[in-house]
Amino acid sequence: MTQQAPAPIPFSEPTPVQIRRWRKYLADEIAEGAVYRELANNRSGEERQILLGLADAEKRHEEHWHNLLGPHAAKSSRPSLRRTVLRFLARHFGSVFVLALAQRAEGASPYGADKDASRQMAADELVHEEVVRGLATRGRHRLSGNFRAAVFGANDGLVSNLALVLGIGATGVSSSLVLFSGFAGLLAGALSMAAGEYVSVRSQLELLSASKPTQITLSAAPDLDLESNELMLVYKARGMSDADAAHRAAERMGIYSCDCNPSLSVQPELEAATEIEHEEIGSALGAASASFCFFASGAIIPILPFIFGMVGTPAILLAASLVGVALLLTGGVVGLLSGASPAKRGLRQLGIGLGAAGVTYVLGLIFGGSVA
Structure with a gap:
């Protein structure tokens, strides 16, 4: 569901302490949005859209502090050193290191304890940390082996x-x-x-390859005895329940058709996990x-x-x-x-x-x- 931008907040004269704090929040939100946009420039497809979505969310937070500051927003403040370094790294490198730093920055958000920040904003920061964690995990998978x-x-x-x-x-x-x-x-x-x-590493890769399911069930299924065969045992050995194994065996035997793609592995999740393990181990x-x-x-x-x-x-x-x-x-x-x-x-x-x-x-x- 698309979140609505925060409504303008009626202006009341804030204290000097509040002004300094809000200006810092505003500068940090502007810097964080810039970080995600810089990272998006180095990405494509789904990752780019996710990063741009995070940048849009930071824009909403930016508007919240801008509205609270009112005329005091005209004077800008410097973002924190962490955000400044993050933006530099995102612009010139755009690597998993930046995402790891951004993950820590999102996790250290002060909004949960600040009454001037809305509960929605505090919740946003918690979700942002998980989003960035997911993106950083993809990068960690790509480089973790070597x-x-x-x-x-x-x-x-x-x-x-x-x-x-x-x-x-x-x-x-x-x-x-x-x-x-x-x-x-x-x-x-x-x-x-x-x-x-x-x-x-060579031994690990060989062990993983030996554990990868084959497509032998596709070629053997047409010649199996309908009344007595071990096809169910294949799927049970791969971790399926009795009901799931019987269902998959019946599909392979041609007793009824399925909406699955028979060219795919009988356990796509297992193959996907195996590919991730290969990627994590490296060459x-x-x-x-x-x-x-x-x-x-x-x-x-x-x-x-x-x-x-x-x-x-x-x-x-x-x-x-x-x-x-x-x-x-x-x-x-x-x-x-x-x-x-x-x-x-x-x-x-x-x-x-x-x-x-x-x-x-x-x-x-x-x-x-x-x-x-």
Whole structure:
């Protein structure tokens, strides 16, 4: 049902606090509508129409605050930093990252607790979050397979090579040996990760392909015995109830016609789910390549100080600092795409990574002291 635009609100002089708040809301609504229109410019078909529909809804909210402000709306306010960044990203990139950020922005709407916002507007924001979540999920499906390999590869490269470098460096060996160990760890880890990802993804795809229903029932049905056949068992094995299995078997036997398309799978839902799983897993070669490249890019960071000639404790501290920043970034990206807090995910990655490296550093100190 099409929602009507809000009726003009009789103007009464608002307080200065209300004016500032309403101007901010108005600026944010204008910015959000612009974000959805920018995203729609990079989409087509159904996704474009959905985004334009969201932009229209933000226009209604914009009119609400404009009416409340009355003559005070003439002076504009700046939108929040989040909306400003979102609009820039939507204009120049238009990726799933923007949708993930927009999802968080919709979920953080203050309208539910603001008496100046209508209940309809608060409900709209809740629905908008789910709409954007659905659009973001489509994008996550498209990149999740190889993206998973890339994130895991980069994180493993950062943590494992930092742990190796800190453990070796703590024993007191020469910087050249630490550097060699770091390069050896980089190459060995990248090759191992790539091989493991290729085998893992390839095996998953083969398992999914083996589980996909075939069309054998279409070719075998005409020759089956009407009184005794196992066609019902096929559909029961695929998860149908007795009644549904009997109904589908009768259709395949030609006892009566159906309005379905016999060229389609007997379980379109299962096939659709299988296709999504294939898409989410990604390709074996793509996952292996992403894992190799990102592991190597992560693993080279801990040895950068040694490459540029630094030695001893300063090199170790700088390596740990560089890796800490990288862990915060990778954790933040994962949090962003999952719709969670980037800060919390980044700090979690940092804690896990530096904790693992700290263990090997202590072991290096112990063994270095015992050797000495």
